[in-house]
């Protein structure tokens with residue numbers, strides 16, 4: 192892993208509020224986990240219940256659904272997310 196790439200990951204993390212706060216949620220069991228997003232970008236994003244964990248809090252995901260009722264959320268798909 193090059194130092195330049197690690198610097199890019201850290202810059203990304205610090206530039207994006209959802210990454211900077213360092214919390215991810217499981218879309219299935221709602222478990223919450225604290226992470227270093229730069230580490231996740233480097234080594235792989237955390238998974239739970241077979242799903243990639245999301246940086247959007249349950250409240251934020253609710254707001255997104257409200258704005259986009261046809262969004263391809265797990266709930267709208269009946270949990271059938273590949």
Ligand SMILES: [Zn+2]
Pocket residue numbers: 217218219220221222239240
């Ligand atoms: Zn889970």
